[in-house]
Amino acid sequence: MPTLTWNRHEWDHRYGWAGRGDEWSAPWGGPEAQWQRCVYPRIARFLPTGTILEIAPGFGRWTQFLLGQCESYVGVDLAERCVATCTERFAGQDHAQFFVNDGLSVPMVADSTVDFAFSFDSLVHCEQDVVGAYLRELRRVLAPTGVAFLHHSNLGVYRRTTALVDAVGRALSPFSARARNGVQLWNYWRGQSVTADRFVELCAAADLTCVSQEVINWVGRGPLLLDCISVVTQPGSRWDQPLIRTTNRRFSAAARSSAAAAQLFLAR
Ligand SMILES: C[S@@+](CC[C@H](N)C(=O)[O-])C[C@H]1O[C@@H](n2cnc3c(N)ncnc32)[C@H](O)[C@@H]1O
Numbered sequence: 001m002p003t004l005t006w007n008r009h010e011w012d013h014r015y016g017w018a019g020r021g022d023e024w025s026a027p028w029g030g031p032e033a034q035w036q037r038c039v040y041p042r043i044a045r046f047l048p049t050g051t052i053l054e055i056a057p058g059f060g061r062w063t064q065f066l067l068g069q070c071e072s073y074v075g076v077d078l079a080e081r082c083v084a085t086c087t088e089r090f091a092g093q094d095h096a097q098f099f100v101n102d103g104l105s106v107p108m109v110a111d112s113t114v115d116f117a118f119s120f121d122s123l124v125h126c127e128q129d130v131v132g133a134y135l136r137e138l139r140r141v142l143a144p145t146g147v148a149f150l151h152h153s154n155l156g157v158y159r160r161t162t163a164l165v166d167a168v169g170r171a172l173s174p175f176s177a178r179a180r181n182g183v184q185l186w187n188y189w190r191g192q193s194v195t196a197d198r199f200v201e202l203c204a205a206a207d208l209t210c211v212s213q214e215v216i217n218w219v220g221r222g223p224l225l226l227d228c229i230s231v232v233t234q235p236g237s238r239w240d241q242p243l244i245r246t247t248n249r250r251f252s253a254a255a256r257s258s259a260a261a262a263q264l265f266l267a268r
Pocket of ligand 1: 004007011012021055056057058059060061062076077078079082101102103104119120121122123125126130
């Protein structure tokens with residue numbers, strides 16, 4: 001179960017960051033290809049905009065593209081190392097600010113000031129307490145017409161598989177910690193308590209409206225619907241609509257055609 005303590009330790013100390021996180025885009029042909037073919041088409045209708053809040057930018061894999069889409073940008077990450085790197089990497093961008101946060105809240109952001117909140121490939125590693133806390137903060141900081149695009153876990157739908165794999169991992173641990181870790185990596189450390197349904201309940205509890213959900217698989221994990229991308233808005237905003245949910249088991253297949261196209265482009 002990826003707790004706040006696990007996330008802080010993982011991203012501040014254990015993970016090497018040798019590739020700045022760009023390595024996670026390799027199946028798509030690199031960060032630019034993934035941005036153009038996977039991320040940007042899903043958020044194009046919300047951009048360009050005034051103020052963007054990015055939750056958990058890491059080393060700035062998506063920040064580099066978001067910065068050109070806004071008048072002001074705030075990035076918050078619980079890992080000091082990530083904030084230090086982004087501060088240095090984007091030093092020339094006067095409209096950008098980066099803050100270390102507590103992993104739950106954004107006190108540095110004023111009420112009703114965020115036009116677009118974004119988080120991709122980060123909140124998947126968080127449990128419902130963290131997701132719920134951020135949703136309550138988004139209720140406070142989103143502008144009346146604001147909208148949030150949040151990539152989170154759906155692992156909770158595989159509760160039985162998770163319990164079984166955890167039991168196998170525990171059984172292996174006296175013999176090999178490496179084997180145990182390998183087994184437990186099957187879900188890429190997704191939050192176990194979060195599902196698409198639970199996310200909608202958390203939105204309602206925060207008095208936000210979840211207007212769309214794309215339940216997706218993830219590269220390397222076959223047809224398992226480990227993740228979900230949700231769009232959230234203030235009730236009554238121009239983005240408000242009854243929830244539309246789609247299941248996209250071809251999400252990760254798109255990576256292959258993206259990588260093939262990127263390769264052709266790079267070869268020119
Ligand atoms: C897998 S990295 C992804 C970073 C970036 N979004 C990307 O796609 O390259 C996960 C990031 O989430 C951050 N993170 C994890 N839990 C967080 C939380 N509760 N609040 C803020 N940042 C968090 C980590 O510090 C790390 O930078």
